Structure formats: structure tokens, C-alpha cells
Amino acid sequence: MAEPNAVTPQAPKRTPLYDLHVAAGAKMVAFAGYEMPVQYPMGVLKEHLWTREKAGLFDVAHMGICFLQGPDHATTAQALEALVPADIAALAPGQQRYSQLLADDGGILDDLMVTRSPGPVEDGNLVLVVNAACKEADYAHIRARLPDAIKLFVADQRALLALQGPAAAAVLARHIPGIDELAFMSGTFAPLLGQTVFVTRSGYTGEDGYEIAVPDASAAAIWQLLVGESEVAPIGLGARDSLRLEAGLCLYGHDIDTTTSPIEANLQWSIQKRRRAEGGFPGAARIQRELARGPSRKRVGIKPEGRAPAREGTEILAADGEPIGTVTSGGFGPSVNGPVAMGYVTAGQAAPGTKVQLVVRGKPMPAEVVALPFVAHRYFRKSQS
Amino acid sequence: MATIKFTKEHEWISVEGDIATIGITAHAAEQLGDVVFVEVPEVGRTVTAGEACAVVESVKAASDVFAPISGEVVEANGELAGRPAAVNEAAEGEGWFFKLKLSNASELDELMDRAAYDQFVKDNA
Numbered sequence: 001m002a003e004p005n006a007v008t009p010q011a012p013k014r015t016p017l018y019d020l021h022v023a024a025g026a027k028m029v030a031f032a033g034y035e036m037p038v039q040y041p042m043g044v045l046k047e048h049l050w051t052r053e054k055a056g057l058f059d060v061a062h063m064g065i066c067f068l069q070g071p072d073h074a075t076t077a078q079a080l081e082a083l084v085p086a087d088i089a090a091l092a093p094g095q096q097r098y099s100q101l102l103a104d105d106g107g108i109l110d111d112l113m114v115t116r117s118p119g120p121v122e123d124g125n126l127v128l129v130v131n132a133a134c135k136e137a138d139y140a141h142i143r144a145r146l147p148d149a150i151k152l153f154v155a156d157q158r159a160l161l162a163l164q165g166p167a168a169a170a171v172l173a174r175h176i177p178g179i180d181e182l183a184f185m186s187g188t189f190a191p192l193l194g195q196t197v198f199v200t201r202s203g204y205t206g207e208d209g210y211e212i213a214v215p216d217a218s219a220a221a222i223w224q225l226l227v228g229e230s231e232v233a234p235i236g237l238g239a240r241d242s243l244r245l246e247a248g249l250c251l252y253g254h255d256i257d258t259t260t261s262p263i264e265a266n267l268q269w270s271i272q273k274r275r276r277a278e279g280g281f282p283g284a285a286r287i288q289r290e291l292a293r294g295p296s297r298k299r300v301g302i303k304p305e306g307r308a309p310a311r312e313g314t315e316i317l318a319a320d321g322e323p324i325g326t327v328t329s330g331g332f333g334p335s336v337n338g339p340v341a342m343g344y345v346t347a348g349q350a351a352p353g354t355k356v357q358l359v360v361r362g363k364p365m366p367a368e369v370v371a372l373p374f375v376a377h378r379y380f381r382k383s384q385s
Numbered sequence: 386m387a388t389i390k391f392t393k394e395h396e397w398i399s400v401e402g403d404i405a406t407i408g409i410t411a412h413a414a415e416q417l418g419d420v421v422f423v424e425v426p427e428v429g430r431t432v433t434a435g436e437a438c439a440v441v442e443s444v445k446a447a448s449d450v451f452a453p454i455s456g457e458v459v460e461a462n463g464e465l466a467g468r469p470a471a472v473n474e475a476a477e478g479e480g481w482f483f484k485l486k487l488s489n490a491s492e493l494d495e496l497m498d499r500a501a502y503d504q505f506v507k508d509n510a
Contacts, residue, residue, distance in 0.1 A: 238418070
């Protein structure tokens with residue numbers, strides 16, 4: 001039997017939670033320059049299902065957190081809007097949006113979360129969370145393009161934890177009263193174990209949950225506090241990947257990169273009306289053209305009909321055998337209890353219900369284009385009263 | 386009595402007479418994690434030692450399973466298609482993959498016994 005490809009680390013960094021992962025029996029792997037837990041003794045399958053049923057705690061401290069600081073929200077928002085296609089100016093205090101850092105040709109340099117500072121004292125601040133593998137390049141890219149009035153500060157003394165799953169709100173509310181009322185895609189400062197932490201109602205699993213930015217020195221104590229709750233288990237990167245794939249969410253460097261535009265990637269929902277009309281972001285001409293006429297290819301969900309998973313790189317053929325694209329993420333979906341994939345296909349073959357074939361180990365296997373997500377999102381929505 | 390041998394690719398092979406049963410080792414199953422898909426060879430296929438002839442996929446990755454020796458496939462474990470988790474539960478028992486009729490028993494001499502395999506795993510940890 002061939003061993004799965006091992007990733008060779010070069011002096012990997014560690015998060016403040018490294019010792020706790022090792023003590024918990026985690027299998028550590030090199031990821032984006034860090035030694036990260038890929039799974040705990042529970043295993044990827046059970047960790048995935050646990051998160052969908054209860055709550056999973058994830059170490060995402062490898063990700064990059066930075067602040068843009070300017071004189072007022074309008075000025076800082078305008079500076080960031082020159083780099084991303086989302087409507088940042090319209091963010092209410094504490095509101096969060098998903099966006100992409102774009103190259104001049106409209107390709108995606110990274111995807112990120114942007115949150116407007118919740119309080120009047122820090123108004124003019126935006127909090128950015130970017131991917132670990134891209135963070136240094138992102139900071140350089142942003143700094144080089146900011147006007148003098150706006151400064152970028154890297155929050156490298158902050159660790160990020162994600163608490164995800166249907167029990168996340170009840171668990172966190174035990175320690176931060178009222179946090180279960182925080183709106184989806186918004187953030188707030190809150191006291192936790194005597195520290196001020198920054199909590200957003202967001203995540204990357206398709207479940208309700210939070211991302212919590214904590215001081216490095218308190219990360220271990222906060223991790224132990226949360227993982228000590230009976231509904232909470234520590235979850236590794238393996239399950240994080242299968243959870244986000246079932247939720248239809250893009251993984252940078254796989255489903256999106258400098259060769260894909262946000263429209264090809266089916267992320268047009270993240271470009272608000274004013275920005276579509278006004279442009280003013282890198283690659284605007286291409287993106288407006290793709291919005292008007294449709295892109296030549298599109299990211300879609302693909303459901304193999306058999307049991308065999310189709311991995312990243314698998315060739316996609318039309319029913320008549322014509323090559324039409326490539327799988328960019330694929331594997332086994334534990335909640336779906338079967339193989340799931342996503343990839344790019346030519347626009348004419350992108351409608352849900354289109355029959356396609358996946359070339360797995362040299363053999364064409366029947367599959368179908370399906371609407372994403374594979375597992376319905378269960379984000380928190382305040383009841384309309 | 387059955388003779389059990391092991392390969393550097395982490396297959397086990399249990400030989401009784403001229404019939405060999407083949408699977409992946411408990412160590413390999415543990416390294417792979419949750420097995421979610423298994424593809425076994427067709428009965429009647431002739432394989433040579435070192436040839437990829439089955440597939441095992443975990444949540445994380447796909448791996449080939451190689452024929453430890455040459456021979457003809459006389460039986461394949463059809464149960465694994467419906468219950469791939471059997472590979473994790475009993476890798477060296479009901480999680481077997483396929484059976485070969487040996488064509489060259491001397492190839493077995495190239496393989497490791499249990500003690501040598503355990504040492505091999507330890508050395509490569």
C-alpha cells in the first residue's frame with residue numbers, strides 16, 4: 001500500500017495551542033508553514049459528525065489577523081474598497097463581510113473576512129482575517145497600496161479559535177452572557193477569563209458558531225475552558241476541510257486562486273450592488289463584463305453517482321466525453337455519507353442536473369452537477385418579531 | 386497452518402496451501418484513518434508482484450494496494466464496498482481485500498515476517 005503523500009515541513013511554526021494538541025493525542029502535520037492538528041484520536045469522520053451535531057473547537061491561529069486604522073470609517077473603507085469588490089463603506093459598526101483581495105486582472109489573491117470595529121472609540125478600524133499561506137504577501141500587497149492616512153497593523157500576538165456547531169451558542173453564552181444574541185456576520189468585544197476577546201458570529205463549516213480572537217498568552221486557558229464543556233470536542237484540519245466542502249465554501253489555493261475571478265468562482269453574492277455598478281476595484285472591467293454576459297466557466301457542485309471519491313485534479317468530461325473542466329476539491333462527505341466534489345466546468349455545462357463524467361483512475365465515472373451547498377447552512381438568524 | 390508475511394507497502398499476506406489472502410496491515414489502516422471506499426480486483430485477473438490491484442480511500446487520501454506476490458485473483462471481498470469501515474475495525478481479519486492463487490511461491494521469501502515488519506514500522510516511524 002502506498003503511503004499518502006507527506007508534506008515536508010521547513011522549520012514549521014507553532015501556534016500557542018501546540019502543546020495542548022500534542023497532549024490530546026493529535027496527529028500534527030505541516031500546513032501553511034505551521035504544525036497543525038489534522039485530527040485527534042476521535043478521527044476525521046467522527047470529528048466532522050460531532051461538529052454538525054454538537055460543537056467543535058478549532059485552532060485557526062495560523063490565520064492572519066490585521067487591522068486597518070484610519071481617521072474614520074468612510075476613509076478606511078474607501079482605502080480597502082480599492083482592493084476588494086465588497087461594499088465596505090456600507091458596513092454598520094460591528095458588521096462583517098466576506099470578500100476577496102483582487103489582482104489587477106480580477107484574479108483572486110486571497111479571500112478574507114472584513115469586520116468594521118464595533119465601538120465608536122475605534123471607529124475607522126477594520127479587522128481583516130486572511131489565509132495563513134497568503135498572509136505575508138497580503139500584508140505587503142495592502143501596505144503598498146494604502147494611502148498615508150491608513151496604517152496596517154498585524155495582530156501577531158493574537159490567536160484565533162473557532163467554535164462551530166449547533167451547541168456553540170449555548171456553550172459560549174455560559175462564559176459570555178448574551179453572546180447567543182450576536183447577529184450572524186457581526187463582531188463584538190467581550191470579556192472572557194479576565195481578557196478582552198473579539199468575537200464574531202461566523203465560521204467556515206456551514207454551522208452556527210463563532211471565531212474568537214484572543215491574546216496569545218490566554219489562548220491555552222480559553223481553549224481548555226471551552227474544550228472542557230461536555231458538548232465540545234477539539235477538531236482538526238481534516239474535518240475542517242470536509243465540513244467546508246459540504247458547505248460549498250472555497251478553499252484558497254484550490255477552489256480559488258489568481259487564475260479564477262470571483263464571478264467564475266460563483267462568489268457574485270459577495271459583491272454588493274453599489275460596487276457592481278460603480279466598479280473601482282482591481283479587475284472591475286472583467287468582473288462587470290462577466291456579471292453582464294456570464295463567465296466562460298463556473299465553479300459548481302458535483303455529486304459522483306457511485307461511492308468512489310473524486311479528488312482534486314480529477315478531469316471532468318461532458319456526457320459526450322468532451323473535457324469540460326477539473327475538480328478543485330473532492331472527497332468523502334461524512335454528513336452526506338458519500339463522495340462530494342466541486343470544480344470548474346464550462347458555462348454551458350454548469351446547470352444543476354447536467355450529467356457529467358469524472359475520470360477516476362483512468363475510468364469515467366458518472367456524476368451530476370448539483371446546487372451547492374451539499375449540506376444546508378444553519379447560520380444564526382434572529383427571529384423576525 | 387497459515388504463514389503470514391508483510392510488505393514494505395504495508396500489506397499482509399496469509400498463505401495456506403497455494404491460496405493467499407491479502408489485506409492492509411492494522412498499522413496502515415490506523416495511519417490512513419477512517420476508510421470510506423474500497424475497490425477490489427475482479428476475480429480471474431492475473432497480477433504480478435508489485436502491481437497495483439486494489440484501492441483504499443480514507444477521508445484524507447486515496448492509496449493503491451499492491452499485489453505482494455504474483456498469481457490469479459480467485460476471490461475478492463465484496464463486503465468492503467458496503468462496509469469499508471471493516472478495514473479499520475479488523476484490518477488483518479474480516480477487512481481482507483482479495484485472495485490469490487500463487488503462481489510463484491518463492492516470491493514469499495522476499496517478504497518480512499511479523500517481527501521484521503514490526504521493526505520496519507518502528508524504524509520508519
